[in-house]
Amino acid sequence: MDIKWKKFSHSLLTKIVFFIITILCFTAAITLFLDIVGLHHNDFDIVVEDSYYLGREYMQDSSQIIDNLTTLINFKSEENILNGGALTEEEISREEDNLFRDFEHSKRFNPKLSYKENYPLFQEIYADKIAQIKDELIQADLRNYNSTLRELENYRGVFYYVSDGDNTFTNGINNKEYFKKYPSYMIFDKSEQTVYPEEISKNKYYYWIVPDTSSLEQTNNTTLYIAFTDDFLDPRIDDWYRNKEFITYSLYKIMGLLLGLAIAFLYLIVIVGRKPEDDGVHLNFIDKLYIDFNIALCLLLIGSWFGAINFLLFENRIFEAVFPITLVIATLGLILVLSLVKHIKNGTLIKHSLTYTIFHKLFIFIKDVYNSGSVGVKIVLIVIAYPLLVALTFFMFPVTIGIGVWLALKKVQEFNAIKEGVEKVKDGGIHHKINLASSGEFAKLAADINSITDGLNKAVDNELKSERLKTELITNVSHDIRTPLTSIITYVDLLKNEKDQAKAEGYITIIEQKAERLKILTDDLFEASKASSGNIPVNCEKIDIVSLITQGLGELDDKIKEQKLEFKMNHPQDKVYIEADGKLLWRALENLLSNIFKYALDGSRVYLDVADIGTEVRIVIKNISAYELNISSTELLERFKRGDEARSGQGSGLGLSIAKSLIEIQKGRFNIEIDGDLFKAIIIMPK
Template identity: 35%
Template structure:
């Protein structure tokens, strides 16, 4: 590709981008919309004005298909209409006197029509002859033994009594029919006069040797010399070429001779009018199509930019787009129908043209606005979300599902598995059946009633015993048991109440024992706290008294001061442990969550306590995992737990024994595990739960320096970190297990990398 082609392609791309950006401009979109509305409105308005005001007598549809008036459907329709009137004049009406004589009426048919008119009227019309009909809710009435009395409406209206009574009404009905025929005759003559005025109609009728014409000197031969004529000579049709091949239906069968023709000058005048109207129609249609095409182009431009803005590529919906598009279409159809009706009214009542133009612009604007709204919805991929019918069907489906689910839940929660409810429903059904049987078959109904009463009394007895038993238990008689006889829902309920009572008695007994144990532990706690605080406090007071003596030497004074410092430190450590235990047990400690390496923390603890470990003579054996155990915990609190466990081992383990520590993963619970085991120097003759109580020590003599708070603090701190602290004692074997939540591998790797990076920064 040469440089010129590349530049051309680049320029084309720039033009496309600029064009797309231009189409998003609000002003451009508004101008395109207004032009689209005005252009289509102009085309329709020109078409409508041409059809209603400019064209003289012919419609656009009449002049569009045929250029020659003599070959147009309009002329053929006019010929057919005039011929139809002449046929009626010659073959049916004949003359006014002929009609007044009643010759066109069939007397029997008149009577039958009158009867049918009565049958089609409402009940109030039947009231004229109630004594003959009786009840008139239908055409059939109560049967009577007297066969002379009519039994149906048909019998009544065909009776002689009916004819005598309604003779005047029938005669009046006959006169009304004659008046209708006279009116039709007058309308026929009026139509012929209008045709004579507009088309120069001349006609000739010959019937039974009598001739009748539209004027003097009118002969069939002269009429048949016209451009447009039609002859029916006793059923044989002869017409000019233009109207010859037209279907005249049943009006071609007659015994008379009918000849009609239009004046040639009138036909020429109508042909000129037809040609002018056709030219106006063609021009109006051309204007309509050109305006429609331009309007469509403007609408496409508006649709391209619909929903877009110059600032971004998102689709922005308007407030009207929130309406469901099918509901919008229904409302639009109704409004458009009202506007069209108003426009038709403007044309019919010949109101000013600008009124119909305003209505037309408003109608087109609403229609195009709907199109743009639908385009924005489609662009935003919200077509189905804004499909009201689908949304309604979904909501109805959800309601039906909810209703079915309610029925299912009612069955499951109220009826299924609930014998008492089913028994109640069965009792209601049985009562209804027994009631019907007592009415229909009294003996069987009475027997079933007795059986039902016996069964009900038996059920009532069981229910009464259950109610009394519940009252006894409620009053505090926990040793009472309800007597259960037989099987059934009431008996099952009684058994369950007995089981509840037994369980309640056990629970009360356990609660009492627990309360006694709690009181005992509380007493021991107070005793132990008093003892542990009083011992260093007594030493402090004693040595202070010794220091008050003036005759002690300097060496003794320094020794006493050393003892005071030791006892004060002991008392401070005790109060610190007590304060920490209180905060841990109440959860009043802030937890800083982090990813902690358990193995590293254990190594740190053993490093800090290395001197004490060497002095203790204990051998520590650590089982390390192949993979690092990273847990979700607070490093400071977890270090305190490990420190307390190590300190506990150093204080109470058998000298020279081994201490086993294990760091591992619990794959079943997805938790990290730290286990420490040792042999106690003193016999452990107390339960593990009791050893976790505050100030409880395995050394009953309390000669060691422990406060009895270490394990309790370790347990509370572990639980603060959403962990679990278990203690197991087997003879002299002491085992403590700490469970903490593992961190996912990805998180642990990230935390480890962050820790290494931080260590490198510190090293730098």
């Protein structure tokens, strides 16, 4: 009997069935929960509410009406608003502060001066805008006043009366008893505060209206009456009952689904990796994935789900797509989780991780270094063993640290002796000998240095010559060329004395990268020099500019997709011809597009506008920069200037300069404009 049961419970079909049950229960529970959160505004409290008057919906409607009436009574009247009676000095001062912050980011602001010293200049420059502040605030208050009136007019089945003694707003009459005839009302004045039904005062959200009514009570003559008719209440009460029934039923279903999910998932945990014929854990191709990557993919799936749900929520399409999205992501996630479970059963959760593999190989490497008896033994002991020794002997760490300091000082003295000897040899004392009493690695290094006599002067002369050439080159180019060149020199110097082959290969790799970078900068500099000097032949011809741009964008389609950019091109329906050299013009456009690929915000739009302006054609390219463009357009056109102030990109800073020169030698005009993070390049060519 046990064998038959095991064959059934551990069969592939059983695993698939329970896998499907787990996924469906999880997906359905999530979908129902999001349905309550989204369509029913996260109103779980409605399940325990006894009536509509104790619910959130009633308080939301009441609070909104009271807010609107409070707004009107604070404004008093349209005449009061137009006379500036609704304005406060704080509002005006706040708007002036906003203008001053704009001034702080302008070129006229002097950071060396204090706030008080800059303020008169600010008042002079922004005099017109400061004068307009009050008018703008009055117009804003007037719009708010009128929109509030319209909103109150849209309420059906609601009667209200509010008055401060001088100003009155009502769609009924000033009579308490009149308002008390309706099935629900609120009376707030200096002598009475009454709500009906009385259970409203026990509503947990009653505090929503308390601050507003309290502020009304603080004014001596303010009176507020609100009454709700059956026309207003009946449909809302019906909706409340329907929502209560739906949410209650949905919560019962969610609990049932979660129970099914727990049972199915626990059963899967028990049988996953097992087969009827034995008790071993059987792994498949998915289980070959490193545990680190598995966990990372699980986190990625969770993040993808939240991202997709947020996107659908923003697009108002969540409820039609949440089930399939959750189903797919949950299926992939459960496969990965079950793979982790199998590794736990197999005892390989740690050993099958990439982190463990790397550290294990590192341990083997350290062990091999130790067994080799090379200088690596001492380095490993210092870097790894000593901190461990201090941790293990924390109860006597002063002694351990003292011994370590003494040994370190001894080695420092040997190092200083070698350093002083090298200094003397460098200064011309090539017969100087470095004598060390020890027999360690420093002694061997000192012996090697002592053997260096022949060819030292020649090496020094060559080095000085090399430094002189590098200095001349650095003097003639900008910071961008100086940086890779300095890096090359530094790593070449390190490579001369480096004994560790692994480090030497690393240095060579870096040198190769910097050399390639230097080649690109030099080529750009050469091209910029040719373009600016006008030494490039120009063969002008009749060119269809729209076709040229369209064809070029097609060639760059892979690059555009890679950076997730969306190009929007606007141009006349008729063909637009210009007089230009096609190759040079495309080279200039290519420089601008390359600039976009380097610095544009990923996923943003790029606009290409072609316009016929009489005897000329204007081409405008606009994009949003991924970097803050806290630089003027004039500075950005200078050579070796880049938009990213951190200079972390690979651009030479010559692209815009080359583009400008290429356009100008074709008798065109080139300019750029910057507005916040919007970068705009403008090319004007003759027709």
